[in-house]
Every structure is written in C-alpha cells, then in structure tokens.
Amino acid sequence: MTSITIRAASAADGEALGRMGAALARLHHDYDATRFMLPDDIEAGYQWWLRREIDNKKAVVLVAEREGGLVGYGYGRLEGKDWNRLLDRHGELVDLWVAPAARRAGVGEQLVEAVVAALLERGAPRVLLGTAAPNVAAQRLFARLGFRPTMVEMTRDAPPGAAKKSRPGRGRPSSDG
Numbered sequence: 001m002t003s004i005t006i007r008a009a010s011a012a013d014g015e016a017l018g019r020m021g022a023a024l025a026r027l028h029h030d031y032d033a034t035r036f037m038l039p040d041d042i043e044a045g046y047q048w049w050l051r052r053e054i055d056n057k058k059a060v061v062l063v064a065e066r067e068g069g070l071v072g073y074g075y076g077r078l079e080g081k082d083w084n085r086l087l088d089r090h091g092e093l094v095d096l097w098v099a100p101a102a103r104r105a106g107v108g109e110q111l112v113e114a115v116v117a118a119l120l121e122r123g124a125p126r127v128l129l130g131t132a133a134p135n136v137a138a139q140r141l142f143a144r145l146g147f148r149p150t151m152v153e154m155t156r157d158a159p160p161g162a163a164k165k166s167r168p169g170r171g172r173p174s175s176d177g
C-alpha cells in the first residue's frame with residue numbers, strides 16, 4: 001500500500017485546495033440545491049478562503065499527500081461560546097474531502113484524526129461537525145471514529161417568489177459570514 005503523508009497545507013497548495021473545496025461544495029449542492037448554495041467561481045472562492053485560513057491561528061488546514069500529489073484535505077477551526085446553539089467553546093471539523101480514487105484506504109480517517117488532534121492540542125474541549133443528512137458514508141466514518149449524533153438540522157424554503165434575493169458576497173461560505 002502506498003503511504004500517505006498528512007501535513008499542514010501551505011500557500012502553494014491553494015489551487016488544489018480550491019479544486020477540492022469546490023468538489024465538496026458541489027457534492028452538497030447536488031444533495032440539496034436550495035439548502036447548499038453554490039456561488040459562482042466556487043474554485044476561486046475556496047482557494048481564497050482556505051489560503052486565508054492557513055494563516056489563521058484558530059484554524060487547521062491539513063492535506064493528504066500520496067506520491068507527491070494531493071488526495072484530500074481536512075479543515076477545522078476553534079470556535080467560541082455560542083449561546084444560540086447552547087454550545088461552549090469547541091473545535092469544528094468544517095471540511096473533509098478525499099479524492100474518489102483514494103477512498104476506502106484510510107485517508108479520511110487519518111485526516112479526521114489529525115484535524116481533531118490539532119484542535120484538541122489548541123485547547124478545544126470537544127470537536128463538532130455537521131454532515132449532510134444523505135451522506136451516510138461520511139456518517140459511518142465519523143461514528144466509527146467516536147462522533148455521536150447530537151443535533152438534526154431541518155430546512156423549510158420560502159414559497160416560490162417570496163424570498164428577497166441575497167446580494168453577491170466574496171469568497172467561501174463561512175460561519176462568520
């Protein structure tokens with residue numbers, strides 16, 4: 001079996017990160033096109049955002065490398081107390097992606113464990129993640145790694161024509177807007 005290296009992402013990985021982030025966004029948009037937005041130029045948006053996060057002390061951006069090529073990435077960040085979610089400070093596993101050809105070989109597990117370890121090391125008392133309801137493959141992996149289900153998100157769309165159009169924004173969707 002070819003060995004996998006998990007390492008911190010660098011600015012030079014920006015293009016690959018943009019491509020993988022966009023693939024993750026498209027997967028979610030395909031699950032539910034109204035819940036998961038797909039902004040124009042999604043590759044550039046992810047590239048911009050993840051490169052910015054590489055320099056953020058509260059974020060962890062890791063890549064999985066095999067034979068000199070990137071086959072996945074994991075992205076997490078420290079989050080503060082959130083009264084609306086009844087959630088004390090914590091780490092959030094935000095993104096996880098493994099290239100289709102590299103799946104079922106333990107890359108996802110290594111990325112999750114490495115992002116979680118980095119968040120715990122930076123003081124997170126626990127790590128949370130969200131996973132799309134139909135994504136049973138990811139849920140199986142997370143359950144196997146010790147994550148328990150704690151919240152169920154539900155979405156109801158406005159009737160057609162009732163919602164105001166949102167203005168275009170810059171970059172990758174993020175929890176801080």
Ligand SMILES: CC(C)(COP(=O)(O)OP(=O)(O)OC[C@H]1O[C@@H](n2cnc3c(N)ncnc32)[C@H](O)[C@@H]1OP(=O)(O)O)[C@@H](O)C(=O)NCCC(=O)NCCS
Nearest residue numbers: 096097098103104105106107108109130131137138140141
């Ligand atoms: C989910 C994902 C990261 C798993 O990566 P991976 O490298 O295949 O994961 P690993 O090889 O470490 O672990 C595989 C485990 O994941 C689960 N799994 C992965 N693919 C699965 C599938 N198609 N069906 C069911 N379970 C699956 C199983 O528990 C599997 O363990 P097993 O092989 O012993 O049955 C990868 O499929 C992926 O990138 N998917 C698209 C993006 C995504 O869903 N990201 C998570 C968003 S929350």
